Amino acid sequence: MSTTTPVKKPELLEKRRGTLKFKHFQTERVERINIVNYEFHQMLSKINNGTGILKLVKNIETNQYYCMKILKKIDIMEPKVAERLYNEYQLIRRIYHPFIIQLKGINNKDNKYLYEMFEFVQGGEFSYRLSQGLFSEAQAIFYSAIALTVMDYLHRQNIIMRNISPDNILFTSDGYIKFINFIDSKHLKNEYTNTLCGDPEYNSPEMIMRKGHTKSHDIWTLGIFIYHMLLGHTPFEDIDPTKVQQKILDGKVKYPKCLSHEAKNLIKHLLKIEPKKRIGCGQKGIVEIIYDPFFKGFDWTNLLLQNLKAPYIPDITDANKNFSKYVDDFFDEYDNELIINTNKDPFQKWD
Numbered sequence: 001m002s003t004t005t006p007v008k009k010p011e012l013l014e015k016r017r018g019t020l021k022f023k024h025f026q027t028e029r030v031e032r033i034n035i036v037n038y039e040f041h042q043m044l045s046k047i048n049n050g051t052g053i054l055k056l057v058k059n060i061e062t063n064q065y066y067c068m069k070i071l072k073k074i075d076i077m078e079p080k081v082a083e084r085l086y087n088e089y090q091l092i093r094r095i096y097h098p099f100i101i102q103l104k105g106i107n108n109k110d111n112k113y114l115y116e117m118f119e120f121v122q123g124g125e126f127s128y129r130l131s132q133g134l135f136s137e138a139q140a141i142f143y144s145a146i147a148l149t150v151m152d153y154l155h156r157q158n159i160i161m162r163n164i165s166p167d168n169i170l171f172t173s174d175g176y177i178k179f180i181n182f183i184d185s186k187h188l189k190n191e192y193t194n195t196l197c198g199d200p201e202y203n204s205p206e207m208i209m210r211k212g213h214t215k216s217h218d219i220w221t222l223g224i225f226i227y228h229m230l231l232g233h234t235p236f237e238d239i240d241p242t243k244v245q246q247k248i249l250d251g252k253v254k255y256p257k258c259l260s261h262e263a264k265n266l267i268k269h270l271l272k273i274e275p276k277k278r279i280g281c282g283q284k285g286i287v288e289i290i291y292d293p294f295f296k297g298f299d300w301t302n303l304l305l306q307n308l309k310a311p312y313i314p315d316i317t318d319a320n321k322n323f324s325k326y327v328d329d330f331f332d333e334y335d336n337e338l339i340i341n342t343n344k345d346p347f348q349k350w351d
Helices: 079-093 126-131 136-154 204-209 218-232 239-252 259-272 300-304
Strands: 011-013 020-022 038-047 054-059 065-072 103-107 115-117 169-170 178-180
Touching: 079 103, 079 136, 126 169, 136 178, 136 218, 136 300, 204 218, 204 239, 218 259
Parallel strands: none
Antiparallel strands: 011 020, 038 054, 054 065, 065 115, 103 115, 169 178
C-alpha cells in the first residue's frame, strides 16, 4: 500500500559546515480540496488544546494518504487566534525544508471546520516514543542536528520558530523527523517580540519576563530539547506552572553523571540566562553550535540530503502502532451551534 509521495531531495546552493542554503525552487501549489473526495481513518493526534485534531485520510481517486488538520471554527473565532492561524498558513505555504511538513491542500469554505491537508508523516509521534524511554546520545545528536538545520533555515528568513518541543515533531518512515506546528512561529518585523507562547517548560527567561525576545529564544529551546531527549524530562518540570516559570528564571539545572561531558557542556552554554551569552547568539551565530564538540564528526551535508541512516527506523506496517491512542469523538457534535455565518467567518477570506 502506497502511503507517501517520493521524497524531494534539496539541491544545495552553498556548502559550509552545517549551514547550507537550498537552491530556490517553486513550492507546490496549495490545492483547494473537496472533503467528499477523502476517506477518514484514525485520529493521529489532538492539537491546539483540544480544539483540533490530526487525522489520517485517503484520497478516494488516487489512494494516496495524507494527514488532515481539522479545527472547529467555533473554537477559533477569537480575532487573535484566527490571526495566528492565518499567519501560520501564510508561513508554511511559502517555505520548503526537508524537515518541515509540507502543506498540500486546504478547505476554508466549510461553515463548521477548517481543513488543512499535509503530507502523511507515518513514523509516529516523537513525544510518544520519548515517553517510552530515553534517547541515546547518538539519537539526541541526530535529532537536535535536524532541529538546528530547520532553525538556521528559518532564522535566515528572520522567522523565529518557538516550536522546538516533542509535541511538534513526527517521525518519517525512514527515521528522520519533521516539524509540524508553526502557530507560534513569527516573522520578525522588528528585533523583538513579546508573546508568551509554546510549551511552558520550553519558555526562555526573556519570554517569561516579557522584556522582548528574539532568535536567541530558539537557542534556549534547543538546550531544553537536548536535555529532554537525554534524560526523559525537561530541566524545569513541575506540576505547578508558576513554579516552572520560577525555576526557569532561577536557571538552576541539575546535570546527572550519566550525561557526557560534551552534552553537559553544550546544554550549559545553550541555557545561559542572559541571551547574549548563549552559544550561537554571538557574531558567529549558529555556526558556533555546529562546531561544538557535541557534534564532532557529524556529517551535516548528508543529513540535509537525507543520505545518513537514522538511528531509529519506525515500523510502519501498522499505522496505529506509532501513535498514541485517542478517543475519536471530534465529530460527535453536529448541532447548529457549530455552523458559522459566512459573513462572520474570517477563514472564508483566506487567499
